[in-house]
Amino acid sequence: MASAARLCRKCILNLTPYVPGKPIEEVKRELGLDDVVKLASNENPLGPSPLAIEAMRNALDNIAQYPEGSCFELREAVAGHLGVDPDMLIFGAGADEVIHYLGVALLDSGDEIVQANPSFVQYKAASTLMDCPAQMVDLNDWTHDLDGMLARVNENTKMFFITNPNNPTGTLVSADQVEAVLDALPERCLLVLDEAYYEYADDLNYTRSIDWIKQGRNVIALRTFSKIYALAGTRVGYGVAPKQIIDLLERVRAPFNVNSVAQAGALASLSDPTQVSRSREQNQRGKKYFYDQLDQMGLSYTPTQANFLWIDVGRDCREVFNGLLRLGVIVRTGDIFGCPTHIRVTTGTDEQNTRFIESLRKVLK
Numbered sequence: 001m002a003s004a005a006r007l008c009r010k011c012i013l014n015l016t017p018y019v020p021g022k023p024i025e026e027v028k029r030e031l032g033l034d035d036v037v038k039l040a041s042n043e044n045p046l047g048p049s050p051l052a053i054e055a056m057r058n059a060l061d062n063i064a065q066y067p068e069g070s071c072f073e074l075r076e077a078v079a080g081h082l083g084v085d086p087d088m089l090i091f092g093a094g095a096d097e098v099i100h101y102l103g104v105a106l107l108d109s110g111d112e113i114v115q116a117n118p119s120f121v122q123y124k125a126a127s128t129l130m131d132c133p134a135q136m137v138d139l140n141d142w143t144h145d146l147d148g149m150l151a152r153v154n155e156n157t158k159m160f161f162i163t164n165p166n167n168p169t170g171t172l173v174s175a176d177q178v179e180a181v182l183d184a185l186p187e188r189c190l191l192v193l194d195e196a197y198y199e200y201a202d203d204l205n206y207t208r209s210i211d212w213i214k215q216g217r218n219v220i221a222l223r224t225f226s227k228i229y230a231l232a233g234t235r236v237g238y239g240v241a242p243k244q245i246i247d248l249l250e251r252v253r254a255p256f257n258v259n260s261v262a263q264a265g266a267l268a269s270l271s272d273p274t275q276v277s278r279s280r281e282q283n284q285r286g287k288k289y290f291y292d293q294l295d296q297m298g299l300s301y302t303p304t305q306a307n308f309l310w311i312d313v314g315r316d317c318r319e320v321f322n323g324l325l326r327l328g329v330i331v332r333t334g335d336i337f338g339c340p341t342h343i344r345v346t347t348g349t350d351e352q353n354t355r356f357i358e359s360l361r362k363v364l365k
């Protein structure tokens, strides 16, 4: 073949495939280890609700049939849960897919997005796919520099992303700060509030996203079943927005994009009153343990409102990552976010958290 690159749209060459956290099985294989702990992808170590597991098993009975394309039952349940109309929701194979739809449906040639840096990588992927520039504004003290971001808004800005809590730093911006941004944005710019870790925040009133959306403001909130609901493997996330915005996104949604097992699991999760509270408690305990231990070790970290912690290990993060890996602990390196002395670690079970801290102590010795 002459050059495969000549087959594609030019902007595709600016994309790089997503690099996920290292899978457990791969580490076991490569290092000959039996017991490996993954604290790299912000998954919930307690796992999903038993009701979700049962519902997903039952859903297999009908697996020969296509899923309910509109996610009818899940839509009704999420609408009830949030107090919005069902037509104010779009479901995706993860919030990732909704971000993809935002790019495909909204970005025209010449449009731009504004986002924080470092933050979640898929916004830039969506804009690059559409050959549109992403204005990346450095975090200030590990949190969104909203004034700096607003200064980059111009007549071409189509979307303004706030990741709240931010990934990888776990920081929040307040509802008042977000509202000031909303008031300042031009009419043609959609405010995207990525709230993938919403349920982990100490105070759930930190955001008023659903109120703004009900008022018909130019906002989409992104939520997911991958994090606190522990259904990352099934891929279900959603966007909440005024109906007119959802109508645009529905035009580009792939048919049957959320599989029937995923829909059943997500639906059943919503009817379990305890799984979320247990997971919040586990995370609080893990955070406190990490803070105490890291204080003792003299390492600096960014207090988090999510289920992961951003730690400055004060040396090459790759060395620390490899050292931890040899001890069977997988974390995420900061270099992929442009921060070469940081690591991001997900809170695990008590046992996993102890294993991480003990391993970190050994590696840093």
Ligand SMILES: Cc1ncc(COP(=O)(O)O)c(C=O)c1O
Binding pocket: 041, 042, 093, 094, 095, 096, 097, 120, 163, 166, 167, 194, 196, 223, 224, 225, 226, 232, 235, 236, 237
């Ligand atoms: C900030 C943020 N948004 C969205 C997502 C995507 O989540 P999902 O699994 O629902 O695609 C992630 C996943 O890590 C995330 O960290």
